[in-house]
Amino acid sequence: MSDPERKPVGIPAPEALALLRDMVRIRRFEERCADLYGQQKIRGFLHLYIGEEAVAVGALHALGPGDNIVATYREHGHALARGVPAGAIMAEMYGKQEGCSRGRGGSMHLFDAKTRLFGGNAIVGGGLPLAVGLALAEQMQGGSRVTAVFFGEGAVAEGAFHESMNLAALWKLPVVFCCENNFYAMGTAIERSESQTDLCAKAASYNMKTLRADGMDVIATQAAMRDAVAQVRSGAGPVFVEFQTYRYRAHSMFDPDLYRDKAEVERWKTRGPIHNLSNRMKAEGSLTEEAFLAIDAEAIKEVDAAVAFAEAGTWEPVEHLAHDLYTVNGVETAR
Amino acid sequence: MKITYREALRQAMHEALAADSRVFLMGEDVGKYGGSYAVSKGFLAEFGPERIRDAPLSELGFVGTAIGAALGGMRPIVEIMTVNFSLLALDQIVNTAAVYRHMSGGQFSVPVVVRMATGGGRQLAAQHSHSLENWYAHVPGITVLAPATVDDARGMLRAALADPDPVVIFEHAMLYPMEGELSPDWEKADLRTAKILRAGRDVTLIAYGGTVWKAQEAARQLAAEGIEAEVLDLRVLRPLDDATIMASVGRTRRAVIVDEGWRTGSLAGEIMARIMEQAFYELDAPVARVCSAEVPIPYAKHMEGAALPQAPAVVAAVRQLLAKA
Incomplete structure (x- = not known):
């Protein structure tokens, strides 16, 4: 593989800056999440995306505001890149009713109707049929929305993956299958769980166009996603995109990370998506160290404000426990 | 029509x-x-x-x-x-x-x-x-x-x-x-209420789906013996219409639940619990249930018939309740 750090950025500087800014926002947000988890402000499961930022950022910057997003339990980055306010995300992690899911979902279940983020789904593969259905609804209603569904490589072992790929290809539905291959399903390496580790070969068996992108290079992820979205929006049917990436942190805050070689982690860190882009921009003269530090400072400020918003948030009254379950004649009922 | x-x-x-x-x-x-x-x-x-x-x-x-x-x-x-x-x-x-x-x-x-x-x-x-x-x-x-x-x-x-x-x-x-x-x-037709399909004063037969007709058959047989069974069709299994169930059981003071599910962890068990919670003092006899036998449903006709709730078992359950009173 050619050294990605020597590749030209190849897109206008303002666009590259927007990508860089979002990756830094996600990085700073999640580093703070890890701290807050240690302080027990955030509880439950917390899955960090650190290292994988180029995937969500590149992919989401290739979508339009009307498109549908279905994500996994490792979706803070997707929500941030999609434009869900950081305060609403942080408040959700705190369990406050000002959270984007009113504190009902937590870290794994970020929802936002306004930006068409259909969740944070924490059943591996669970979001795939849902995305196929959103795409079917779009096709039947004659609309032009594309549905992007994100899932890890672990999900390709699920029946839901295969059933969804078949349905989407059979009915030529407008969906982009975004496989975030970070090579480990929790602690199980892909070669220990898949007879065929070429994921594009699996997808191709469903008569679907496939693309593979370097998931550590946001320019590459965005370019691949733009190709995929253009094909899908043209009505030519679904596309499968494999983003090869790596998570720097453990699977979740509970994971002692005993299954990976530390040298392997360090090797991937040398390809970090943020410095990959910032170094290339600096080399081309479109970014100064001062400008980079300003982006970083701005991100930290945004996270500070998000934490303040979450701290100031309120608890949903316990009397609302059974709200949003049943409706009779338009009236909420609890049974 | x-x-x-x-x-x-x-x-x-x-x-x-x-x-x-x-x-x-x-x-x-x-x-x-x-x-x-x-x-x-x-x-x-x-x-x-x-x-x-x-x-x-x-x-x-x-x-x-x-x-x-x-x-x-x-x-x-x-x-x-x-x-x-x-x-x-x-x-x-x-x-x-x-x-x-x-x-x-x-x-x-x-x-x-x-x-x-x-x-x-x-x-x-x-x-x-x-x-x-x-x-x-x-x-x-x-x-x-x-x-x-x-x-x-x-x-x-x-x-x-x-x-x-x-x-x-x-x-x-x-x-x-x-x-x-x-x-x-x-x-x-609504999505909240149970319905009395046959009125009776001696016992309430609570059923749903296919067992409604087993309960109706049992009620006809019981009527020939002078026992008037009320047949309650649950219609909606969630949320359960407690009010209609309790009103009926309050009148008849006895209940038999006919449920094609297996007995353990059955809907019948849930309804029995609710009657116990809400109408215990109205009862003249313990609530009974007729469920499927706790086996995979077999192929052979006589075996399948024995596994599923049938009208004679409902009739027998009612007789037993009345004998206890």
């Missing part, structure tokens, strides 16, 4: 498809084949393959797809051939459809209707004969229906499609050819 249960379901779906372009039917063999129970016969020609959508054998995939389509603004009716196969789709129904509105803080409703056949009695053996309604009735967030009459077969779907949240409808496979008188009341 006399009508079969199958025809009532067919008319209900036809009406829904004709009235609302967001409604479509999806499932295995619903189109070219005409529906495995012939409920959608002729629909493909009339409404086309987009709206009468034959799905591959992918219960998890196409039920999840229907859920996603509901989120995307459609009003899908998804047909699963039988409850036995619905276990492959249970994840999408329980972990997605049932939880999305609550878990998203009220942002995303899932207006999907899932229909499936249930129950035994046709010598189809263990993998095609089970009654797992209670697995679904256990889950908050979904409404579970068991139409037993032609009125409900005709009327419940309209109400289910108008509901903004997921609804699961169980159609007992033995009922499809059953004929009944369609009453003008079918248009009033």
Whole structure:
């Protein structure tokens, strides 16, 4: 593989800056999440995306505001890149009713109707049929929305993956299958769980166009996603995109990370998506160290404000426990 | 007007498809084949393959797809051939459809209707004969229906499609050819109340779906002995209509629950518990139940018959309650 750090950025500087800014926002947000988890402000499961930022950022910057997003339990980055306010995300992690899911979902279940983020789904593969259905609804209603569904490589072992790929290809539905291959399903390496580790070969068996992108290079992820979205929006049917990436942190805050070689982690860190882009921009003269530090400072400020918003948030009254379950004649009922 | 249960379901779906372009039917063999129970016969020609959508054998995939389509603004009716196969789709129904509105803080409703056949009695053996309604009735967030009459077969779907949240409808496979008188009341079918099908003062027989007719048969036999049994059709398995149950049991002071599910962890057990909680002091005898034997439903006719709840067992249970009084 050619050294990605020597590749030209190849897109206008303002666009590259927007990508860089979002990756830094996600990085700073999640580093703070890890701290807050240690302080027990955030509880439950917390899955960090650190290292994988180029995937969500590149992919989401290739979508339009009307498109549908279905994500996994490792979706803070997707929500941030999609434009869900950081305060609403942080408040959700705190369990406050000002959270984007009113504190009902937590870290794994970020929802936002306004930006068409259909969740944070924490059943591996669970979001795939849902995305196929959103795409079917779009096709039947004659609309032009594309549905992007994100899932890890672990999900390709699920029946839901295969059933969804078949349905989407059979009915030529407008969906982009975004496989975030970070090579480990929790602690199980892909070669220990898949007879065929070429994921594009699996997808191709469903008569679907496939693309593979370097998931550590946001320019590459965005370019691949733009190709995929253009094909899908043209009505030519679904596309499968494999983003090869790596998570720097453990699977979740509970994971002692005993299954990976530390040298392997360090090797991937040398390809970090943020410095990959910032170094290339600096080399081309479109970014100064001062400008980079300003982006970083701005991100930290945004996270500070998000934490303040979450701290100031309120608890949903316990009397609302059974709200949003049943409706009779338009009236909420609890049974 | 006399009508079969199958025809009532067919008319209900036809009406829904004709009235609302967001409604479509999806499932295995619903189109070219005409529906495995012939409920959608002729629909493909009339409404086309987009709206009468034959799905591959992918219960998890196409039920999840229907859920996603509901989120995307459609009003899908998804047909699963039988409850036995619905276990492959249970994840999408329980972990997605049932939880999305609550878990998203009220942002995303899932207006999907899932229909499936249930129950035994046709010598189809263990993998095609089970009654797992209670697995679904256990889950908050979904409404579970068991139409037993032609009125409900005709009327419940309209109400289910108008509901903004997921609804699961169980159609007992033995009922499809059953004929009944369609009453003008079918248009009033709701998704909340139980119904007294036969009034009686001595005992309440609480049943749903296929067992309603076993209870009716038992009531006729008991009437010949001078025992007047009330037959209560639950209609809605979740949420349960406690008020109608308790009012009836309060009048008759005795209850037998007839449930084709297995006894352990059954819906019958849940109803018994509720009667104990809410009407204990009204009772003249312990509440009884007639359930399926705790075995996989066997093929041989005499064995299958012995495994399922039958009218004579209901009659015997009532006699025993009265003897205790």
